[in-house]
Amino acid sequence: MTLVNVWITECITDTGKLLALLTLPRHRDVMTSLGDKGSVHTQTKVLSQGCWTQVSCLCCVSERVEPLVLIQLSDNVQPVTKRWLISLIEASKKHGGAALLAHPGEDECGNVIVVSAPRCTLLRATEDLGLCKKYRNEEMASFSYHDRDNFTNVDDMQEFLTLAEHQYIVKNELDSLQTQKKQRIPGVPESLGVLEAWENICQKLVRAGVIKDIFPLHDQQRLNDLGRSWYYKKQIWGQPLDAIQSYFGGTVAFYFSFLDFYTWALVPPAFLGLVLTFLLPGGGGVVKEQAGEGVMEEDDNGPSVSGHMVQAVFSMLWSTLFIELWKRRSSSLSHRWGTLNLAERFAGPRPGFHGTLGLNPVTGRLEPLFPEWQRQLRVGLVSLPLVGLFLGLVVLGMTGFYHGEALVQGFHQDSGSLFSGALLYLPSMAHIVYTNMLGNVYHAVAMQLTEWENHREESSFQNHHTTKVLLFTFFNNFAVLFHIAFYKQDLPLLRKRLASMLIGNQLVNQCTEVVVPFIVDRFLSAPHKKEQEDNLEVDKLRAQRSLPPFPGLFAEYIELLLQFGYLSLFSCVYPLTAVLLLLNNITEIRGDAYKICKLFRKPFSAPVSNMGVWQTAFEVLGFVSVMSNCWLLLLSPRVQEFCLEGGISGKNIILLAILVEHVLILVKMILAFMIPDEPDWVRIKREQIEFNSMQALGQQKL
């Protein structure tokens, strides 16, 4: 790395102004560094200090500017366009700018802009986001810009805000750039480059092809430190969650925290599964002896009646406890990370949001407005039926497949020719093609629908989109299993299918997710890396773009959810599920960690207070699992036989199962209600914040 003495006091910036400001003593901490000027050799990470645009207020002057976000422009961008964009980024808010710092890269013709943020912009954004930070009394408190001097570390922005928060704030400020009146983008042909009044500038520039990408930059030093304590670690348990939160941000940290918690939670069911499978083998005493050998052959390695019961009731209680305890864990993490009191509702709308321009009745700001009832109507009357339609199409496809298979098999038995033998593969191939096409169409439709629903908040948008895709993926994956369990009522087949799906999926996932990219990264791209060593620093930054963008956590979460589904919905059929999942998760933690650190571009990650809709999905699955377990118990041939021997008629068994199901759901609801969603101490902290805010309102003279 290039060491540059920070005491460059005179430097011509690209706009030609003298950056004399840097010589002025900085707000507080530069005063001390003036004292021992000789020893101050702070490393500027990458770029030459002087080329940053100037800051507008004294307190933001800093001897070190960290590059946070890279804007990759198109290769044929005009210098005039780039200058215009830089001036927009550096302009103050009241002049319609983003009040950030920009660096033109190697020169003003290059196709990158590196962006950073001055202290005041960061602090104001912290207040707007509603982040909680440590107050001087060591308690967390909602950050207030007016009261900033009472917060700890407020003079050292590296300590005060995490890297992920820095980068999210920069992205947020760039995203909220808006025109105030109609204007042209300089250097862009008129057909593309006209901005309407109040149009979102970044979105427009992307559409006009000026901006190709905006992504946060890795800090190699910290990334290596993080990796050492994360995936290169020797112990199996434990992840550096705080460091992950600090480096990758809220959503990523919540995913890994959940993965961690889930892995721990798998220990009891795995233990029970092992006991049921190996210590209580076969049919369990009385029932086996009476069952004979002929009929029950295929059910040989299934658990006994009491084992079935134990497994089903345990699974039900376990899933409830798991979710309830996770909620508590989640709220204490949220307190720790200062996101207990986020103010997303009161922030500006997300970039894609549109509506008639008006005054927000709550905040009084000028912004697009869209009535809530209209959104609800769109969700209820259009999205819901459309999603239902697609789920219906999945079922239709499956029915068609089974129908076709029976048809083809009949034909093959009749004719027995080579042609009819080849025809046997047709239904499953047609089904695969159909499912894939349907999936692609659905994903496009789901995105369009969610855009059209016009959600004001990013989290609301994400939740609605996730719910849609989630429902479909879940249906797609479980339709076959449900068909086997509820329609064919063939438990041995279900058991086989479940085992092969679990093991097959795991192997495939681990391979595609980790092993292949690892090999590619380690052995194929290593020499390429060496070459770059002597290049310009800006090129190194630009090189991060060669990594593929992070695909988001959706695939990771859905994997966990499907696993949880196998476990809670059907585990009483195959008790070893939990053991397999436990093994899978231990490698999954390392695999995912390696992946996010090494194989992808760094993602932006918003501060969040929980897992959002995923938590609900796990909770709903818990309820569905009660129904499914009751049903499987009812179907289990041994249980049926057991009941028949006890003189209970088939109709009454069903009625009994209904009763048991309703009682178990009631128990589950009471349990969920009894366990508070947040630990007492978090509740008290939250109420303290609320109380203080109420008190403040009382004391304020308007």
Place this chain on the structure above:
Amino acid sequence: MTLVNVWITECITDTGKLLALLTLPRHRDVMTSLGDKGSVHTQTKVLSQGCWTQVSCLCCVSERVEPLVLIQLSDNVQPVTKRWLISLIEASKKHGGAALLAHPGEDECGNVIVVSAPRCTLLRATEDLGLCKKYRNEEMASFSYHDRDNFTNVDDMQEFLTLAEHQYIVKNELDSLQTQKKQRIPGVPESLGVLEAWENICQKLVRAGVIKDIFPLHDQQRLNDLGRSWYYKKQIWGQPLDAIQSYFGGTVAFYFSFLDFYTWALVPPAFLGLVLTFLLPGGGGVVKEQAGEGVMEEDDNGPSVSGHMVQAVFSMLWSTLFIELWKRRSSSLSHRWGTLNLAERFAGPRPGFHGTLGLNPVTGRLEPLFPEWQRQLRVGLVSLPLVGLFLGLVVLGMTGFYHGEALVQGFHQDSGSLFSGALLYLPSMAHIVYTNMLGNVYHAVAMQLTEWENHREESSFQNHHTTKVLLFTFFNNFAVLFHIAFYKQDLPLLRKRLASMLIGNQLVNQCTEVVVPFIVDRFLSAPHKKEQEDNLEVDKLRAQRSLPPFPGLFAEYIELLLQFGYLSLFSCVYPLTAVLLLLNNITEIRGDAYKICKLFRKPFSAPVSNMGVWQTAFEVLGFVSVMSNCWLLLLSPRVQEFCLEGGISGKNIILLAILVEHVLILVKMILAFMIPDEPDWVRIKREQIEFNSMQALGQQKL
């Protein structure tokens, strides 16, 4: 009424001080009245003005003090005790008093104290309660004492706070009187009269027999006005809800609002019931012809299959819509009445609350503390199983009754003697005695348990107590019907029982609730009233004590809930239920109104933001009704026959019913989720209040 000139400027109070303060010009509005002194002849309602204790600050001096609450002391109370109590009531907060105004009644030996409240105490309490009041910009805003001059009507306390709020505040202040150190109550024997440090004074005085009663006083003029626009009105629809809220307070107003809403909501099911009963008579086309006459005789007046279906699905949808729309109505009422933002959590604990003395971690006040988890454990591990045990005893009693009846009937058939004939009545008599005793024991246990759970907030206490009693009452009332429907599976009997219960209950209720008390009040106690006319004013106030205390709204709510239960759980058996309920409700509104105005002492009524646990109860009943309706549909002989003709086996009908049940519950949940719980405009107002509070916190320098 006695007209007393308010300009009594010199009056020796009972403590012998000169109440010269009254001559001082009052904060704002007395200045104007000084101008036209001659015309000011304000009525003091009842008591001579001068005998009120003095106010401590100038702004509270008022030319008219309204008697709000009467403390009835025991007949043999010592004057020294009464003086001590009065001095406690008038003392300022920092001297451990209640900062209220007291009046000794006719003289200092009498056994009443009349209490009122000065302006400052009222305003501070308004802030502490978290009431919203109209701001100068005509919006509702959380009242703040510091900012009081910006609220409308703040100088006219009669306009600013409702009578019910006045009285609730006085009760609240009296209830929160606490000793600061150990002391003796003067004039009370030492065995009874020693107050420990931080003991609740009012509770102690009640236990020591000094205070017999504390109740709010009626304002006859306003009561008569209210009655004229309420129960003496000619039109059937509409109640003066705002006037009710103002005079009787939140809980009462919410009850009557709900009754009103419920009555309106009954119109569609009543209409459907009439159509199904009279326009589509008997068996409905095809089914009837095929059913023959022999088997179906007893099912003659039941609705047809399609009628059944329509009724069941309609009932399910209706109950969901009803509750969801009521939630919206409730939140808009709550906004209208300024209770959207109540701060009960941050107020002091309820009088019965005990714990170790410590600093409240949220508010920082010294008060008894009790850990939340311990309360949860008590609820979960003791209360829940005990309530379950009692419900079990109800079922046991019913089983015993049926068992005994069968036994006795067998015996009677065998012997046929007079003795055995008389014995036939034994089981039902034993069951009645058993049920009554169980009920009494349970009520005592429920109260003790809820006390022992040690809830900090009054609303939480009420909710837990109500839930306990509610569950039991509901079980007691519906056990027989459920037994007939689910165990005996005898629909014609269910229909008969339902009709007789509905009509019988209504007749009995209306008689005992309204007609009898009305006759007693009108014809028997009228001469007695005349006599009192010339008595002292204080005696008139005291005479309000001769009325029985208001028994609370529990009985009224449970009546509505049971009705709603009959309607939603079993209505597809007897479609005329809604018509009967509609008729009942129309008289119920007037009956309840008359009752609360005329026949009982005025109750204290807290400002509340909704119906509390009753809303949940109605919601839960809605879900139970889906299950019950599916089951009844399944049992209905016509439906079963219809299915058998369609070639569906008995087992498959049950499975179909389960499927339908689950789908309907899903639809219900989606519907409940889709309809927002508060109208958009209320949401915006609520968010405005939250946003302002957040902004205030941001601007406050700590």
